[in-house]
Amino acid sequence: MAKLIYKIGVDVGGTNTDAVVLDHQDQVVAAVKSSTTADVQSGIYTSIEKVLKESGINVNQIAYVSLGTTHATNAIIRRKGLSKVAVVRICLPAGKGVLPLAGWDESLIAAMDATSFLIHGGHEYDGRALAGEGLDHDEVFRVLDTIKEKGYESIAVSCIFSPAKDQHEKEFAKLAAERLGEDFPVTLSSEIGSLGLLERENSAILNASVVGVAKKAAYGLIEALKDLGISSKVFFAQNDGTLMSLERAIMYPVLTIGSGPTNSTRGAAYLSNLENCIVADIGGTSTDVGILVNGFPRQSALAVEVGGVLTNFRMPDLISIGLGGGSIVQYDGKEVAIGPDSVGYEIKEKAIAFGGDILTATDIALAAGVAIIDDPACDLSRLSYLDTELVQKGIAKIQEMVLNACEKIKTSPEPLPIVLVGGGSVIMPAQQDDSVKLIKPENFGCANALGAAIAEASGEVDGLWPMEKRTRDEIIELAKEQAIAKAIEMGAVLSGTSVVDLEAVPLSYLPGNVLRVKAKAAGALQL
């Protein structure tokens, strides 16, 4: 058998689908771009075909292909092909005050023809059962029979305190498999979100509604890879910057919806060889600024809206500003204003350097000698009429906008290096001084696809721990152990998997009694 030495990473963005090939030392062998297509899949196919050709590698030597895709998001936003969802909340005798799907747009409920059931079960924060140790099987089977009768295609299960104790959700899944078959899709809320039942349940429902679409798409991709002669393992990039297996991606497709920005953050860090840094991904219209802590993007503390629904997905914390290579520049003789309007992908028609008549951030950067664009259509003499003061002020403004966003995302006053990536990053000078360290790595244009290719697996826990029987330190140790065990279950290597993020906060209004601990562990993927 051929030695497996190459990795392929693909990232599907709004405009481009990028692909890279990495060698056994994770060095870039080839990087390409092609247009993102409406069906997503054919764009991926074209990109991989192109990168295989360019790199000239033997397809039998590919260790794995990892994909950052947007199938799930598209299905939710377009409300097309959504599965018919039954929501089961394991909560009685509590939980009736706010029913599942509360606050949802009626049209989205209609698009997934959703209904809900409440059944007995769930736990208290300290692990005591709310109703009984196990589920009432008769009650569960009655619900499952109704679900079968009415033709529901997918189930979302939520349960009180399941992020701390998932026993009842798992028991329900087992009974569902028994009654409806192993292949019937059941989404467990504990696999998706953290504490906050309604938001976690919403996340599970969204997932349940796209499992059908995602399964089709995933199998389509496998077929496409086979056509290219690739039969290696396939992984999918998750929101939190780790990879999941094909099997899991089919069950939990919604965990991929924030993978785009995560991938570029991770890729940027890799390119610059940093574990802790700020990443500014400058595109054509906007700049996304994220922060990398111990190798992973920091996650947002706020609830995230997806398709108008409040969720608690683990999404990367980002600050977006309306500044990109195509941002339109205005000057009143005194002040320079840049963006948020942009010529976007039409930069090669509309920017002045390219013969157009709109002054863009790229023109300013070219005139200042910050950007160098190797393109016969780009003619610097067209910019000679520009006022020197305008150019200076324009560059200062670009710097100010990017640095302000970077300052805003920091969690501590200590200086952090800033890595610039993305096609639009040519507009930002990579100057160095004592206060700010800016880095523009080689291959900055393909950071996203590269981020998708770097393989790690992770596990997370989020629970409330009574401090009656254990000390704070003992609780933290236990939470760490659980997170590591979960990461290993998700495919991380046995040794070398470690805790990368830890938060322990006592609950407000319960003085001295309960500690909330969130822990996340990650490790290299076991191949």
Next chain:
Amino acid sequence: MARLIGVEDIEYLAIGAAVLGTGGGGDPHLGKIMAQQAIKEFGPVTLLEPDEMPDDKMVVPVAMMGAPTVFVEKIPNGDEALHSLRRLEEYLGKEAYAVMPMECGGLNSTIPFVVAARAGIPIVDADGMGRAFPELQMETFNIYGVSGTPMVITDERGDWSLLNTVDNNMLEHIARGIAIRMGGVGHIAEYPMTGVEMKRSSIFHTVTLAIELGKAIVHSREKQLSPMPQMEAALIKAGYGKPLILFEAKITDVDRATTDGFAKGTVTLEGIGEYKGATYQVDFQNENLIAYQNGEVLATVPDLITFLDLDTFKPLTTETLRYGYRISCLAIPTPSIMRSEAALKVWGPQYFGYDLEFVPVEELNEEAKIRG
């Protein structure tokens, strides 16, 4: 005049209640949905002017007590506080004419609406602290001579307990223990009182105030204008003092001291704009308690100290604060009923462990610019 409160008013109420929550009191989001669901099902709720409450009839404050983190995970059934009210009525052998909030700040601003909609009785436009506080004796009802008990506490499973205590400090002590055993949250009906007692011991128009503050923030966000003039008008009308922007600043550190198990800590900030060069500090224990500028006290509890997001004016809870946030620090002078000697013993800075006398925020900041 009494008026009807509908689903849209609750939307505003939740935002304004977060301002009055002074960083604590729990995020009103889930309580808001619960109240809206109850109003959709049972119809709008009548909000009574305090003087419309008959002198000899009974009014009962209803609330949840315990950890908001548990509340949003173990979603209640919506009838727990009503259950507490019914058991209390049975015990006392009389019916409640109306309910009212004990706490108009945070999550507890919404609970009386859930109860009132289901029971088909009105809510009195008044509460017992005009803000958020962590303990049951910290209510004006207590200061002005109303007994907190008999009180009933109920959980989601239907477990309930009737309490009679010698004083209101003991009520807090025992009830907190029960709430923990109930899984972190209990739903209560407490301080049953007559219309006369309510009129003597409560802060008027605080429900309307929360709704008006919410409107001010939503409208100013839409128009990109400062919410201060509209907020000031609403506060003055409710008997509070003129609100001040103490400073605009960027958070440079959030130190959550976690060793003794309290959700307490300190936020350090650096002035921005016209406040550049100054360093600020705000201490919190569940709620924001004391604000300092370069070590000098700017405001202390029970005056209200709330952080608003600089761009959206959204009120921020202490849990969400972190480095880099740009905020306006709003201070609101509490109504005089909150500042009596007896009141300050229960919730002045000394009760929270500070060796500080309470000085009204308007006196501490006589020269501060009042921004409109």
